[in-house]
Amino acid sequence: MTPRSTCGRSRRGTGEAKSTLTVSAVGIRNSRPGRLTVNCSYWQNYKINLLTAGLRAIFASCVFALLGLCLDACGGSHVRREAVRQAAPVQVARHELTASVVNHWTEVEAILSLGSEPRAPAPKGAIPDPPTYSSCIAYSARSAEYGPNPTTAQLKAHCERRYRELRHEALEVLIGYYWVSEAAAEAGVTVTRKELDGVEEGGSRSRAAFERYLFLTHESPADAQLLAERDLLTTKLFLQLERTIRAKGAKTAKQWTAILLKEARAFTRHWISLTSCKAGYIVPKCKQYKGPFALFIQ
Numbered sequence: 526m527t528p529r530s531t532c533g534r535s536r537r538g539t540g541e542a543k544s545t546l547t548v549s550a551v552g553i554r555n556s557r558p559g560r561l562t563v564n565c566s567y568w569q570n571y572k573i574n575l576l577t578a579g580l581r582a583i584f585a586s587c588v589f590a591l592l593g594l595c596l597d598a599c600g601g602s603h604v605r606r607e608a609v610r611q612a613a614p615v616q617v618a619r620h621e622l623t624a625s626v627v628n629h630w631t632e633v634e635a636i637l638s639l640g641s642e643p644r645a646p647a648p649k650g651a652i653p654d655p656p657t658y659s660s661c662i663a664y665s666a667r668s669a670e671y672g673p674n675p676t677t678a679q680l681k682a683h684c685e686r687r688y689r690e691l692r693h694e695a696l697e698v699l700i701g702y703y704w705v706s707e708a709a710a711e712a713g714v715t716v717t718r719k720e721l722d723g724v725e726e727g728g729s730r731s732r733a734a735f736e737r738y739l740f741l742t743h744e745s746p747a748d749a750q751l752l753a754e755r756d757l758l759t760t761k762l763f764l765q766l767e768r769t770i771r772a773k774g775a776k777t778a779k780q781w782t783a784i785l786l787k788e789a790r791a792f793t794r795h796w797i798s799l800t801s802c803k804a805g806y807i808v809p810k811c812k813q814y815k816g817p818f819a820l821f822i823q
Contacts, residue, residue: 614803615696615811617703617796622696627806629743630695631688636742638691643741653688661687693808700810702755704796709758712765716757724753 613621635652636643650664661684662677671679709715730738739749766788775781802811809816 614806615700616801617700618707618799620703620707622699622703627692627695627699630699631692632743633748634691634694634698635687643738646741653684653691655685655688658684658688692806696802696806696808697810700800700808702751703800704810705755705758705762707799708762708792708796712762714758714761714765716754716761720757721750721753724757 613623615622615627632652636647639647639651648664650660650662653661658681662680665671665680665683666675671683735749739745766785769788770781770784773784775784797810797812797814800811802808802813807813
């Protein structure tokens with residue numbers, strides 16, 4: 526997949542939405558998931574950066590920058606069945622996010638952290654394997670990153686930390702999808718089958734190459750459709766926000782910034798209030814979160 530953006534490259538998707546503010550239709554993975562890829566020539570001049578955590582969290586995925594992952598109930602029929610069978614550690618409005626779904630996307634994030642375009646299956650141990658982390662420890666021991674003689678305790682601590690970080694990223698993307706999906710439904714924003722067909726198969730990739738990509742990343746066609754839907758909705762919501770700002774008479778950079786910040790914070794506060802997470806699954810998008818981002822949106 527070959528995204529086109531003047532503000533950075535994303536790991537998936539192709540296409541651009543033409544407007545004064547150009548937003549990548551399927552730009553979800555930059556340094557972290559859920560990040561919306563935008564033509565930032567206007568915004569960077571005024572150092573807005575889409576509110577970094579705030580606006581991306583609103584419209585991604587994470588996610589801002591954004592979400593995430595599962596058509597109606599987080600990625601298709603598989604997720605809906607899981608939501609029925611298990612107690613969900615995360616609740617976003619009327620949707621449930623189960624532990625198995627989070628584990629699946631944590632695995633996907635682990636694979637993509639090795640490279641956005643995998644050419645071969647991930648080596649054993651590259652995906653952290655709690656609770657013992659035996660494969661991850663063996664894999665990490667072969668890396669020069671930890672010096673010549675790292676202890677098993679040091680390597681296990683690294684694997685635990687890496688697993689937490691990957692799960693955090695998966696949660697940001699998943700919750701971000703729900704935010705976008707629900708916000709779009711409230712705003713009457715939809716995507717068509719034709720629009721989804723234009724991005725979910727990898728743009729210029731052949732069908733065989735796309736299926737190979739899904740195999741290597743452990744994603745399913747439903748996962749790909751979920752990502753495509755989320756980012757198309759993200760684009761449309763952002764363009765709708767742009768029209769709202771124009772309608773409010775913003776003409777100067779200062780006026781645009783003030784309205785953008787106000788809208789972003791209001792959106793973030795609203796959806797955080799509807800996102801409940803149990804211990805071990807708490808990220809900045811959860812109302813139980815008490816870290817620095819919580820102060821940012823006050």
